[in-house]
Amino acid sequence: MDVLRVFNNNLVLARDESGVEVILTGRGLGFQAKPGDLVVRERIVRVFRAEDGRDPDHLAGLLAGIPPEHVQLVVDALAEIGLDRVAAKPALVVAMADHVGSALDRAAEGQVVVYPLLGEVTNLYPEEYAQATALLDAVNARVPVPLPREEAVALALHLVNAGFATGDLSASYTMTGLIQQLLDVVAGAHGVVLEPGSVSVGRFVTHLRYLVVRISQRRQLDDRRHSEVGEAVRRSYPEAWETAARLARLVELRQQVTLTPDEVSYLAMHVARIVQDAGVTGEDAPPV
Secondary structure, three states, X not given: OEEEEEEEOOEEEEEOOOOOEEEEEOOOOOOOOOXXXXXXXXXXXXXXXXXXXXXXXXXXXXXHOOOHHHHHHHHHHHHHOOOHHHHOOHHHHHHHHHHHHHHHHHHHOOOOOOOOOHHHHHHHOXXXXXXXXXXXXXXXXXXXXXXXXXXXXXXXXXXXXXXXXXXXXXHHHHHHHHHHHHHHHHHHHHOOOOOOOOHHHHHHHHHHHHHHHHHHOOOOOXXXXXXXXXXXXXXXXXXXXXXXXXXXXXXXXXXXXXXXXXXXXXXXXXXXXXXXHOOOOOOOXXXX
């Protein structure tokens, strides 16, 4: 591998054998190195590859701006709980290491941050919250002043972001509030209690998460050939369709975008399924 740019003694941007730019970390990896030099492979500790068209040079610069001990702390803790694939995402490592560094400073001063959406995060993202709790334990085993349990909420949202290649927690806060509001509308409209642990609710939450991502990427489902299926859903599940239309209006208000008919159709199918699974008789729910 050839060195493209040296950021500091421990981090360089390089080009691998396949011609892809990669971010390399390792003690002394960049010491006295110059663009065009061969990378000293024995010094490489970790290889980061940019995803989703992100600029490797920009990510390397962000990573170089984080104290290396915080980066190593996060990477080691993620690896310990089996999240090596997450630890390989440079954008997530930057965001999480920066957050953990600030949290360590607060802990040293005896400050505790109470994060909003604790109930929503634990209900909507049970897998990520469980991982975040384990991650917090792994971090605390490595630091002199442990972080408070409240930090699991923020760590969980970072893990949610890992699936969408973004380091901006504000987007996850917005998404979480929107999803909870949509679930509340479904429960209220059909007079049911939605169990967070149920398969149908879990699938619906996953669908909503990716709906928000599709909206942000301007890639909504929009297949003209699906229109007949949409009409069939409208005829077969009129109550679910009406609820889905309400959900679509809420999304429009919160996200400033109009959902395509296909997106509304899929919302209706999910609504029909979770209402049926919650014990309401009447419409037979479609498979989703």
